Amino acid sequence: MFxxxxxxxAEHLLTLCTRKHLTVATAESCTGGLVAGAISAISGSxxxxxxxxxxxxxxxxxxxxxxxxxxxxxxxxxxxxxxEEMAKGALAxxxxxxxxxxxxxxxxxxxxxGKPVGLVYFAAVSRGGQLIAHESQFGEIGRSQVxxxxxxxxxxxxxxxxxxx
Numbered sequence: 602m603f604x605x606x607x608x609x610x611a612e613h614l615l616t617l618c619t620r621k622h623l624t625v626a627t628a629e630s631c632t633g634g635l636v637a638g639a640i641s642a643i644s645g646s647x648x649x650x651x652x653x654x655x656x657x658x659x660x661x662x663x664x665x666x667x668x669x670x671x672x673x674x675x676x677x678x679x680x681x682x683x684x685e686e687m688a689k690g691a692l693a694x695x696x697x698x699x700x701x702x703x704x705x706x707x708x709x710x711x712x713x714x715g716k717p718v719g720l721v722y723f724a725a726v727s728r729g730g731q732l733i734a735h736e737s738q739f740g741e742i743g744r745s746q747v748x749x750x751x752x753x754x755x756x757x758x759x760x761x762x763x764x765x766x
Contacts, residue, residue: 607749610756611639617763618649618699625759626695627653628666628687628702630678631721632748636701636755651697656687666690666702677713679705681722681734688724688732699762701725701755705737707747717741721751725758727766733758 618625627637637653640646654665659678662668667690668683676682687702705721712718719739726732737754739747 607639607752607756608642610753610760612643614756614760614763615640615643615646615649617760619645621763621766623649623699623763623766624651624695624697625649626651626691626697626700627755628691628700629653629655630657630662630687630702630704631707632703632751632755633657635748635752636703639752639756651695654687654691654694662687666694677716679716679720679722681724681736684722684724685726685732685734688726692726692728698728698766699725699759701759703751703755705747705751707744707751708741709744719747721747721754723751723754723758725755725762727762729766731762731765733761 634655640650656662659673666687668686684702684704688700691700702724708718718741721737723735
């Protein structure tokens, strides 16, 4: 799916979700709302996109999505565990059919030992209980490129869930 533009990927997701009457929420950290923005840029998206949570800080992840303080303390905000809790929190708080989360280090700063620039974790969940998790190590390809590829990955994961819903 990385050969598609963001707009093409968002349009495909929107068409699929509209046909199946599916609603979507996003929980975004390093992408700062770009996934929700890509979907909402398309006319008719209000039938599918319910809301987007931009939870850049740990406090926001806890307050808005219910990410556990222990998860953040033990694994960190940039972790598979945090991504899963973010997605599940978005699903629960929005009451939608599908939710996706993104948390990572877009760079050029922010790397820590074991967590380099370009490391991004994703999770997508469905009301039916499906969970897709993904880790990408994009490397130091530039902040905007990490964010662009992250949006494409998130849209691909939502599409995968929508196809099986």
